[in-house]
Amino acid sequence: MTDPIVAEQLTKTYSNGTKAVQGISFSVRSGEAFGFLGPNGAGKTTTVSMLSAGLAPTSGRGMVGGLDIARDASKIKRRIGIVFQESTADGDLTGRENLEVSAALYGLPRREARRRTEELLQRMELAEAADRLVKTYSGGMRRRLELGVGIVHSPPILFLDEPTLGLDPQGRAGFWRYIRGLRSEHGLTVFLTTHYLDEADQLCDRIAIVDHGQIVATGTPAELKDKVGGDVVTIRPVPGAADPSAVLRALPGALSVQPQDGTVRLKCESGERMVPLAVEACARAGVGVAGVSVQRPSLDEVFLQFTGREYREEEGPTATDRAVRIQRLQERRR
Amino acid sequence: MLRELAALTRRELLRIARNPAAIFTGLLIPILYLLLFGQGFNLSSLSGLSGGAGGAEASLALREALLGAPSYFSYFAVGMVGFVAVTATLFTGANVIFDKLFGIFKRIAGSPAPSSAVFGSRLLAGAAQPILLALFVLGMAVGLAHIRGLNGLIVTAHVTVLGALEILLAIALLSFMFTSLFLSMGFILEQPQTYFAAVNALNLPVLFTSDALYPWGTMPLWLRNIATFNPVTLAVNTMRENLFPRSAYPFPPEVYLAGLAAWTAFMFGVAILLVRRTLGPRE
Numbered sequence: 001m002t003d004p005i006v007a008e009q010l011t012k013t014y015s016n017g018t019k020a021v022q023g024i025s026f027s028v029r030s031g032e033a034f035g036f037l038g039p040n041g042a043g044k045t046t047t048v049s050m051l052s053a054g055l056a057p058t059s060g061r062g063m064v065g066g067l068d069i070a071r072d073a074s075k076i077k078r079r080i081g082i083v084f085q086e087s088t089a090d091g092d093l094t095g096r097e098n099l100e101v102s103a104a105l106y107g108l109p110r111r112e113a114r115r116r117t118e119e120l121l122q123r124m125e126l127a128e129a130a131d132r133l134v135k136t137y138s139g140g141m142r143r144r145l146e147l148g149v150g151i152v153h154s155p156p157i158l159f160l161d162e163p164t165l166g167l168d169p170q171g172r173a174g175f176w177r178y179i180r181g182l183r184s185e186h187g188l189t190v191f192l193t194t195h196y197l198d199e200a201d202q203l204c205d206r207i208a209i210v211d212h213g214q215i216v217a218t219g220t221p222a223e224l225k226d227k228v229g230g231d232v233v234t235i236r237p238v239p240g241a242a243d244p245s246a247v248l249r250a251l252p253g254a255l256s257v258q259p260q261d262g263t264v265r266l267k268c269e270s271g272e273r274m275v276p277l278a279v280e281a282c283a284r285a286g287v288g289v290a291g292v293s294v295q296r297p298s299l300d301e302v303f304l305q306f307t308g309r310e311y312r313e314e315e316g317p318t319a320t321d322r323a324v325r326i327q328r329l330q331e332r333r334r
Numbered sequence: 335m336l337r338e339l340a341a342l343t344r345r346e347l348l349r350i351a352r353n354p355a356a357i358f359t360g361l362l363i364p365i366l367y368l369l370l371f372g373q374g375f376n377l378s379s380l381s382g383l384s385g386g387a388g389g390a391e392a393s394l395a396l397r398e399a400l401l402g403a404p405s406y407f408s409y410f411a412v413g414m415v416g417f418v419a420v421t422a423t424l425f426t427g428a429n430v431i432f433d434k435l436f437g438i439f440k441r442i443a444g445s446p447a448p449s450s451a452v453f454g455s456r457l458l459a460g461a462a463q464p465i466l467l468a469l470f471v472l473g474m475a476v477g478l479a480h481i482r483g484l485n486g487l488i489v490t491a492h493v494t495v496l497g498a499l500e501i502l503l504a505i506a507l508l509s510f511m512f513t514s515l516f517l518s519m520g521f522i523l524e525q526p527q528t529y530f531a532a533v534n535a536l537n538l539p540v541l542f543t544s545d546a547l548y549p550w551g552t553m554p555l556w557l558r559n560i561a562t563f564n565p566v567t568l569a570v571n572t573m574r575e576n577l578f579p580r581s582a583y584p585f586p587p588e589v590y591l592a593g594l595a596a597w598t599a600f601m602f603g604v605a606i607l608l609v610r611r612t613l614g615p616r617e
């Protein structure tokens with residue numbers, strides 16, 4: 001069977017000449033959570049729009065659920081769920097009404113739509129606010145409703161475009177819980193975009209780092225960190241023991257060794273492999289070891305490594321700005 | 335398709351019910367015309383052709399000019415019944431634009447709901463208002479005739495069942511036509527400001543190039559030529575022929591109805607094309 005999401009040299013140049021996506025290729029396996037990690041303006045939303053059959057690619061090919069995005073738009077729309085970056089719920093309707101209308105848009109029979117609505121209201125912890133107009137919802141409640149609306153028809157493939165944008169840490173952790181729950185229950189295939197490094201790290205089986213419309217690196221979070229080659233093994237000798245720096249420096253795989261505040265920091269490619277070697281070397285040299293710890297590099301460092309830049313905010317109006325602008329407009333209208 | 339249509343229509347109706355102020359704005363213009371303009375502007379006495387006391391009843395010559403209507407008010411009140419189809423549908427397209435701006439359309443476009451359901455729901459909910467309001471204005475104009483000292487609509491023909499149906503059909507077709515027109519504008523335009531400017535630019539010309547306000551004979555020939563094809567004229571003529579003696583009209587009401595139906599079908603087609611474009615993949 002083909003993978004549920006495949007992109008081959010997908011390219012989008014907007015009519016104003018902006019090259020938003022420049023020849024992106026990847027595939028997402030069944031049941032996998034695949035993350036698109038990149039700064040503002042990297043082309044994440046543009047990619048999601050093309051794969052969800054909402055935006056025509058300039059060139060290249062996309063297959064979703066085995067169907068061609070250029071030819072089978074309406075069939076694809078039945079099979080996928082989307083949580084858009086911006087709010088799409090109807091502020092003049094209640095949360096319950098929003099879910100019911102969305103269920104009907106996917107052709108669910110009335111009774112089934114009601115049942116599913118109740119289930120999702122419970123699941124998204126919106127049962128109490130179910131009959132309030134959505135324009136009175138907080139940002140977190142709105143995001144939860146968006147997720148509910150996105151999965152109302154139980155799609156096997158789910159696109160999440162910066163699903164936790166604007167949520168506080170608690171709200172984000174809660175959101176991650178829902179996604180993990182959905183995945184473990186239904187074996188959902190997830191395509192997620194985010195500019196939160198920890199989100200990609202927490203939720204995704206594999207990550208593609210995108211910048212300026214191109215994929216600069218792909219791999220599991222661990223692989224990407226490995227590529228940075230920057231695990232740090234910190235060794236704490238027992239008090240009064242000799243300095244083990246020279247011994248450690250001689251070990252195969254040791255990149256650099258630095259004494260620091262009574263400990264020794266050893267940079268290496270794989271901390272896991274290095275720990276037993278280092279402990280053994282210390283023992284042979286007669287240095288007692290009081291403690292060892294391994295630190296993985298963060299994705300911040302990964303990003304820096306692959307783009308040569310700090311993780312940064314792009315100038316110019318991006319989807320995030322637009323979303324914020326629209327939210328303001330809505331607030332003014334109320 | 336029916337499930338989607340029902341759900342989307344329910345949504346539209348819920349929104350209308352939650353914002354009843356919008357209904358009254360659609361009513362305001364025709365009511366002002368009936369209560370102020372229609373009472374103050376009295377062509378019958380103005381022209382000195384007045385027959386009866388107070389000028390409520392027009393003389394034979396004026397009746398001829400009014401194509402059989404017994405008074406100017408009677409003539410123009412029917413015009414207002416038609417014009418409601420314009421004033422009460424003005425904002426249907428604005429809602430489309432706001433839905434596009436607020437992402438609601440994105441949600442709909444991302445779903446597999448057929449475009450016919452998306453258009454149909456807005457058409458049904460949008461046209462329901464002007465149809466009801468037009469009937470209200472018609473009733474009100476007739477009611478005014480029974481209040482002493484006020485001008486009102488005097489029905490001088492025997493209204494048959496078929497005639498009543500034709501009046502209803504004229505109101506419905508006209509409402510569907512203008513709802514489709516304003517929805518189309520909503521699908522094309524992206525900014526509410528542009529939409530309101532366009533709608534305002536359209537509103538009065540539609541009124542003034544129809545025979546809703548002026549007796550046919552007072553128009554210069556060029557205006558008459560335009561007015562003949564104005565959908566408001568076609569609807570209003572259908573109604574007048576069934577409310578007043580019809581001898582003054584060159585065609586039976588069915589001819590005007592057919593012309594109106596052609597307009598409505600044309601605007602349907604345009605709107606369907608545009609809604610498809612709006613829901614399909616963007617370029």
Ligand SMILES: Nc1ncnc2c1ncn2[C@@H]1O[C@H](COP(=O)(O)OP(=O)(O)OP(=O)(O)O)[C@@H](O)[C@H]1O
Pocket residue numbers: 014015016018019020038039040041042043044045046047085162195316317318319320321
């Ligand atoms: N409709 C459009 N017309 C022209 N340019 C656009 C359009 N939409 C997006 N762009 C541009 O394309 C580029 C990629 O935008 P996109 O929204 O895909 O980025 P993103 O990665 O989703 O950013 P964010 O994190 O802010 O959501 C940006 O430079 C943006 O300004």
Ligand SMILES: [Mg+2]
Pocket residue numbers: 044045046085161162319320
């Ligand atoms: Mg985006």
